[in-house]
Amino acid sequence: MFLFSRPYSNHVSPGTTVMGTQIAKIIKSKNQQYKEGKKVFCSTGWRTHSVINPNTLEKDVMPKFYVLPDFGNLSPSLGLGVLGMPGNTALFGFLNICDPKPGETVVISAAAGAVGSHVGQIAKDLGCNVIGFAGSDHKVKWLKEVLKFDAAFNYKTKDVTAALLEAAPHGVDCYFDNVGGEFSSAVIYRMKSFGRVSVCGSISSYNTNPKNLPKVPMLQPAIVFKQLKIEGFIVSKWAGEWQNGIERNLNLIKAGKLIYPEHVTQGFENLPQAFMGMLNGDNIGKVLVKV
Amino acid sequence: MFLFSRPYSNHVSPGTTVMGTQIAKIIKSKNQQYKEGKKVFCSTGWRTHSVINPNTLEKDVMPKFYVLPDFGNLSPSLGLGVLGMPGNTALFGFLNICDPKPGETVVISAAAGAVGSHVGQIAKDLGCNVIGFAGSDHKVKWLKEVLKFDAAFNYKTKDVTAALLEAAPHGVDCYFDNVGGEFSSAVIYRMKSFGRVSVCGSISSYNTNPKNLPKVPMLQPAIVFKQLKIEGFIVSKWAGEWQNGIERNLNLIKAGKLIYPEHVTQGFENLPQAFMGMLNGDNIGKVLVKV
Incomplete structure (x- = not known):
């Protein structure tokens, strides 16, 4: 699942991995804090697979890597939208x-x-x-x-x-x-x-x-x-209150006060098309790509 | 002594007294709180003489009429500028x-x-x-x-x-x-x-x-x-702290931290010329007219 960010792309030269965030599953891990099978939020750009060492991850003002909080029955994809x-x-x-x-x-x-x-x-x-x-x-x-x-x-x-x-x-x-x-x-x-x-x-x-x-x-x-x-x-101004924000929005959803449409496109190869569609204003709500 | 205000003049029709504030001397008074000889700040427009009843004065967000605080040896005209x-x-x-x-x-x-x-x-x-x-x-x-x-x-x-x-x-x-x-x-x-x-x-x-x-x-x-x-x-946002502001600026002057040039024109009849000179950028500091 990918989320798009656009305005920063002006500063990027051709050949760079396109930026974007995703919800990924840990398929192999040597780190006890991040066990196999866990869902994580990460900011690794448009990639199918990534290798991450959380201990040497470059520090950033934005949260770049964390185990997804418990969303109950809700889709983990919400971690890229209403709960992200x-x-x-x-x-x-x-x-x-x-x-x-x-x-x-x-x-x-x-x-x-x-x-x-x-x-x-x-x-x-x-x-x-x-x-x-x-x-x-x-x-x-x-x-x-x-x-x-x-x-x-x-x-x-x-x-x-x-x-x-x-x-x-x-x-x-x-x-x-x-x-x-x-x-x-x-x-x-x-x-x-x-x-x-x-x-x-x-x-x-x-x-x-x-x-x-x-x-x-x-x-x-x-x-x-x-x-x-x-x-x-x-x-990023409120990076210190990140998990608190997710919790408050989760509570709004549980109280039936928040509708959060997602527009999901299937397949990594369709990323560019989905991205351009978002810019054209084709969609309602969060635009995501499922790999 | 007059102070000019301009941006509001767009909304005023010909024949209206031009707005402006002045430091005036009370030359006759039946009000014990405002004794003859006292200097007052007032907002009565371009006039040589005004009759004011402080008790029936229209309420405004801006201070419109008050006895000038004690400026010591400094000129009362500062009540229109650095101490106003x-x-x-x-x-x-x-x-x-x-x-x-x-x-x-x-x-x-x-x-x-x-x-x-x-x-x-x-x-x-x-x-x-x-x-x-x-x-x-x-x-x-x-x-x-x-x-x-x-x-x-x-x-x-x-x-x-x-x-x-x-x-x-x-x-x-x-x-x-x-x-x-x-x-x-x-x-x-x-x-x-x-x-x-x-x-x-x-x-x-x-x-x-x-x-x-x-x-x-x-x-x-x-x-x-x-x-x-x-x-x-x-x-006017800080109308409630008006006298405190004047005091703080007075203290800056006493500490030698504030230079406050005044550009003084003599004579009521020269008001329009002084006003236009100010708009032309002819002057440094506060533009005043002494009547």
Whole structure:
């Protein structure tokens, strides 16, 4: 099972193993702490087999190798999604940066993705007014009918400002931003005083030349006069609370408060296709490849 | 004595008294708490004389009327600058949002203004590496020679990115932003991980149509991957600590740590000229008019 990470690939030269994380089974071990048959989370890139010595593993800010916690009857693949990095991204990135309160209005971009859909469900559970944006009518329907978002829009066919005037006439308190760019400028100019923006991703710039970034309306007038706080994060920031995050998300699932779709492709040879499909926005929820 | 405020003037129709604050002398009073001869701070706009009833004064988030604290031998005009709103803006807006540490690199735009020059001196006193940008060679010289900034540049003749590569080759920790726009995008892309930006003003947009804001390179890639925090503020946020702020700045002056130039124009009839001069960047420090 693989999870994809993209924005870092700009810095990688051809021939390098593509980065990615996986849930793997230990098929041979000389280390008593990591017994054969155990499932582990590891960050070894797109590989069918890996040899790992946990004692000499390069130190990183991100957890790179650990025995999967007990998920009960749930699939170990959740360790790559809702009970792994994307789940912790949603939980910590939303709660710790947006600090949402019951009754507040929350906007989420890329809302049908693994992280966005998770954030929206936490916000609903808190009693927020939740507005999601996604890139197809199919996703919008799913956000409204299955996840019970208060409103959802297809940003490809609906003007963002018009959508927000409709669904949040008094303004936006929290914005969980996965995309950046023009879309985010439009949301930020519809925020209330003391609004909070958690910047989790910048999808709209990932295919652009970093030396020639897209130009968008400047944000400072909104930032000053509405006294906004905009904070970006990488989930490694909360590496010290990793297992606690997994446990909290596991509890949300057990309480029936979290739906976590997975889009699974079979076969190592289909990795590139699955990766590109994810970038094209073909999928709802976490995109995984089963080897 | 008058202090100017500009960005709010977009919303005001012709015929309205121009907003501004002043230090005035009470020349007649029936209120025992406000005796004749006392100096007061008040926010009554561009007027030679005002009648005020402190008990029926409209409540505002900003302090609008108070008897000036005892400044000792210092000029009461400081109540409009370093010992008033601009002084509290610099003190609270820099320390509470940027949270600067000794040895960190601090960049300040509009650094020769009342607020910018104050921020730079607090940063120097803390032991930071201080880099200022201003709009004339005369101001740059003053920042370096009189205020002892570690580096200063004329943004009209020096490329911002090149200046920062020279004066802050390892990146910027704190940015006190008075201007916004292209300038700020350039600084933000030179920040270190976990950098903090305090957005105090957006001068570059004040003369533009709010419906057609200047377009600048999008900020989200820097915000996410450098995990930046960008926060805007209006100094009214710290209205509850107003007198404490004045006292702290007074102590800095007494300790010889704060130079606070004032540019004084004589005569009520010269208010418009002084106001426009300030917008043209003709002055160093606080622009005041003595009536």
